[in-house]
Amino acid sequence: MTVSDGRSFIEEGAPAHDFFVVTGGRVKLFTLLPDGRRQITGFAEGGDFLGLAASTSYAFGAEALGSATLCRFPHAGMQRLTERFPSLEHRLREEASRELALMQARMTLLGRKTARERVATFLIERCTHLDRPDLSHPIELDLPMPRTDIADYLGLTIETVSRILSAFKKEKLISIRSITHITLLMPERISTIAEGME
Amino acid sequence: MTVSDGRSFIEEGAPAHDFFVVTGGRVKLFTLLPDGRRQITGFAEGGDFLGLAASTSYAFGAEALGSATLCRFPHAGMQRLTERFPSLEHRLREEASRELALMQARMTLLGRKTARERVATFLIERCTHLDRPDLSHPIELDLPMPRTDIADYLGLTIETVSRILSAFKKEKLISIRSITHITLLMPERISTIAEGME
DNA sequence: TACCAGACTTGATTCAGGTCAAGGTGATGG
DNA sequence: CCATCACCTTGACCTGAATCAAGTCTGGTA
Structure with missing residues (x-):
């Protein structure tokens, strides 16, 4: 089907x-x-x-x-x-x-999580869907869903998701090659944020 | 045990x-x-x-x-x-x-729900734990958990939970006999709020 | 009966994230 | 090669709920 x-x-x-x-x-x-x-x-x-x-x-x-x-x-x-x-x-x-x-x-x-923590959690969660997730090196991710879906998944608005991804980019935590293609430059740092330990 | x-x-x-x-x-x-x-x-x-x-x-x-x-x-x-x-x-x-x-x-x-909708949902949810929930008449509820627990269940603070219960009381939707004992005066109205249909 | 401690309520203020409003970008088709 | 459309980003502003700060109520104790 x-x-x-x-x-x-x-x-x-x-x-x-x-x-x-x-x-x-x-x-x-x-x-x-x-x-x-x-x-x-x-x-x-x-x-x-x-x-x-x-x-x-x-x-x-x-x-x-x-x-x-x-x-x-x-x-x-x-x-x-x-x-x-x-x-x-x-x-x-x-x-x-x-x-x-x-x-x-x-x-x-x-x-209980802040918007920043939610987006970080989402990124890390996507990593665990990969074959061998290894947070100690940069990880390339493919996000097959549009921002609207990410937002509705995280209980946020698309604007907030977009802003936070931009902030992560500015902080050199990620790089955004294209809308669907994101590289986590510091996966462990992001994981720390995800757990609320900034 | x-x-x-x-x-x-x-x-x-x-x-x-x-x-x-x-x-x-x-x-x-x-x-x-x-x-x-x-x-x-x-x-x-x-x-x-x-x-x-x-x-x-x-x-x-x-x-x-x-x-x-x-x-x-x-x-x-x-x-x-x-x-x-x-x-x-x-x-x-x-x-x-x-x-x-x-x-x-x-x-x-x-x-996705507002604080008001969350508290309303919580109250209605408690009703469904009763023997025969009938939303067309007032319902007496016993809330065995402290406000802290309600708040942590609904993703709110205790202050917000408290304020909203007070608001419901002022609107004659509920009456609060004691901290744990609440009567839903207009269960159907509350159910409507719970579904976000104000 | 008065005191105390813990739980709740209420009020004033702040702020994270939502809303509203322009732009930007990139894939598709003419 | 440009127009178009859908999706995304960015900015300005607003607001719902959090935070901070007093009170108030209740039940247990002496």
Whole structure:
């Protein structure tokens, strides 16, 4: 199943019939307030699971970032699978708990970190998605999402995200080759900022 | 296992050997930043599970609110149980996913709601813990946690929480009989505020 | 009954981040 | 090669919530 160009494929609150695995590309998950305010609750990429909740309706909307490919598993089929392979159930729980731990960190970010700390955390978080993250050397990052998405993920406005990236650049903590291509010049310094230890 | 009076029984980052079920009283879960800023990521009460993550260390600290009783299950023992009763694993996943959905809503609260909306959401959330929540009539609530905890849960300061509760009182949306005992006079109105629809 | 300590409320002031308003930039197509 | 559009950056100003600073209330104790 292929979803192109920012197309939405899960509608928040819609009856949840399926379970998804992202097989390629990236996806953003979000919730909306009635007046349009948006919180991006996570980004998912190859190998990530969506819609783990066996509940009746989706707690979030989902949309491709660029274009993405997914596998869709109807809940009913899933159930048959887990009955045949009980270890799958364990795997799913692990996945859910891993996500749970990530969310706790994100709640701390949203509830207690300053804008500077949030952006620093975001950059470091992106590093951990790389093959072998090594904070002791400069790291090249590719940010596939527009500023709007970064802002909605961090609970900030695009202006603030932009300003803070500019500030980091001025402080020689990062260099911005292009909008999507950023190099962390002092990853450890940024990591320190991210933890609120300036 | 009994934990008294605000005693801490899970240390954030400590090796995770056990899994807990709250059997009585209440418990708060939180994460800390190095400088002491605290985010309460949830409250748990009778029947709730803690430490679902089968990971190696706890992603949060936990502390009794008042005094609480818990059942402690070593991970090893749990594994033996789930092998004998595969449906338990399913139950645990469900629990984790339910929590996941709650956390998405909380992220939206922390990232995108105003202080007024947060406090309103908190009050409504407390209602849903009651036996039969019915928003069409006044509802008496007991808030067992101090203002500090409410503030750290909502990503606000105690002063702001206090001010907003006072404002709600002045607007005749609630009445405050005592610090812990609040009556929602117009629950539906408060629910509207909670959703950001003023 | 009066005292005390801890928790809460209220008020004055400050400031981080939001809002509003121009520009800038770079990819696409004519 | 230039126009266009979408996205990003920058600046000026404003405001919601934080901070700082007194009070006030409550329940426990002597």
